[in-house]
Amino acid sequence: MKQRTIKTALAATAVLGLAFAGMASAEPVDDTLVIDGVEIVTKAAGAAHLDGALPEAMSGWHFRDTETRAMQADDFDNPGMIYVDRGLDLWNAVDGTEGKSCASCHEGPEAMAGLRAVTPRVDEKTGKVMNIESYVNDCRTTRMGAEAWGDKAVELTDMLALISFQSRGELMNVAIDGAAAPFYEKGKEIYYTRFGQLELSCASCHEDNYGNYIRSDHLSQGQTNGFPVYRLKDAKLTTPQGRFVGCVRDTRAETFKIGSDEFNALELYVASRGNGLAVEGVSVRN
Amino acid sequence: MKRQFMLGMAISAFSAGVAMAQVAPENVEFADGAIAQSLSGTAGNADDGKKVFGTAGLGNCVACHAAVIAADIPFPGTVGPALDGVADRWSEGELRGIVANAKIMFDGTIMPSFYKTSGYIRPGDAYTGKAGTEPLPPILSAQQIEDVVAYLLTFKE
Structure with missing residues (x-):
């Protein structure tokens, strides 16, 4: 379904030629993040606990444009x-x-x-x-x-x-068993709940539609390994839960509060979806 | 004087007619996902519908849907199917039903319901992040739905 949608859009691009110049490719970019000569792992096999929901975990870095990716690859250019x-x-x-x-x-x-x-x-x-x-x-x-x-x-x-x-390059390895298990389950339930008047879950965009465009925004998997993230549109750092607030608000829902039980559980769950991806230190996104 | 009075009567009758013809979100009747009856009782305007289609604060249809006919609206999304030829594939009533509440035609679709006011989980007050109280105002008015449908009916291949 997703593939077909992309192809249709690409066909439209070919017909029009102009206006679409900014979205030449809908697929995540095949590139390697190297900072100070050290490769940062931005792709990993999907975590086993996701039962195939993510065949491959990908950092949001792959979904950003060339300039933004380059900015993160150089600590002198990285505003974060x-x-x-x-x-x-x-x-x-x-x-x-x-x-x-x-x-x-x-x-x-x-x-x-x-x-x-x-x-x-x-x-x-x-x-x-x-x-x-x-x-x-x-x-x-x-x-x-x-x-x-x-x-x-x-x-x-x-x-x-x-x-x-301090953990840049280390692979995310968030525990989901033992004491974490009930929080994992709660976070998972929130992840798949369609909130607000737009009735969107985290999964609606970041599992079912990553790689697609929603207006000019290239949807990523919503991974948190890169956080805190310097968002160019905000010109400041954002925490994972700060971003959750923005996402839930944009579904025309009543958000949860930063530090709430709900967002703590969701942060644990979402982080575990990126197990195997490297901590990026401070990432840059648009 | 008398003529003015008559004119006033005529306008009142016309307004009453419009009010009666408008279908409130909770009273909409779907048949196989389609809505046969106009929601506003007033014919849609395709030009106005294009504004609703392309404006982020209104329908923002373009956020998810591309179409050659709408190519002058920048940054069409790819989340939803391209809409080229929808007027050839769907009837007016079907298009109205899909815009008003696509989930009835397509079970589980990601597409938001644009003429629905209740039954939400943690409904908000528009984009403020604060709590809203159901019934919420629908995202689009009856007339805006009719205008978008009129615009979509121009999507022929």
Whole structure:
């Protein structure tokens, strides 16, 4: 069905020749992401737990145009890297009643290497889903004596950028069994629920129609391995749950809140759909 | 004076006629996915329908559908089938039914229902992300549906 749709559109392109110049190809681009001489894994066999729903997992990088892909391949051109630097300043900044910075306990940010690849994950003691943002705020409130940063605070996205960057190139390996199992199931249910007046699920666009265009937007698989993402249209970093808010809103639905049980479960589930793809550090999308 | 009065009466009668002919979203009758009766009671205007078809804040049909006849509207999508020749393949009533609520003709289709007001999961207040209260206003008005159908009826090969 999808193939036929694409062919029909391509036929129309051939007939018209103009006006369609921006969408010459509907397929994800066959390209390799190399940053500083290191190849980043942007394609992987679909995770077994998806039962074939995704034959191949693909980073959103493959769905962006040549200029945007090139921007991510060079850290000097990647606008998201500025936020990594800002995150490092925050890492070293003392805050709160305990007179501590992140560095006081963890030393360098490289101590966080690997964390981004296995989160969100379920905390064994509390049974809560923890992503990077919730770990940072937990540390601030329980160890630093500082206030939690707000859901949309730039400090939080800066820290997410810094900590994600420490895991660049590591393969996503989010656990879905054990304590994570009920959250996985809940996230999966949300993923396939058609919300809002447009009655669209995550799957409607990102499983059934990736590779197709919705107006000028080339639909990707909605993978989260690249997050935080520098979106050129927003000129700022976006977190996975920040993007969820935008997506659900655009179905003319009442969104869930960042940090809600629903979005925590959904983030875990969506991340697990990209197991095998590499953490990109800070990605660039349009 | 008398003539003005008569004219006023005529306009009132005409308005009443329109109001009576309009079919509310919850009263629409489908037969095999088609809607035989005009939803507004007023003939559709294809030019207005083209605006609804191409405007993001209205029908935004072009977001998913391409067609040679609509090639002057930029960035047609590929999520839905190309619409070339739909007027040859579908009747007016079938096109009206598909635009109003495609899920009745095509079970499980991704296509949103443009003349439906309730039965949603977490319905929102348009694109605000805030909660909406059912019945929601339909995405398109009865007349906008008729206008889009009139435009689609020009899609001949």
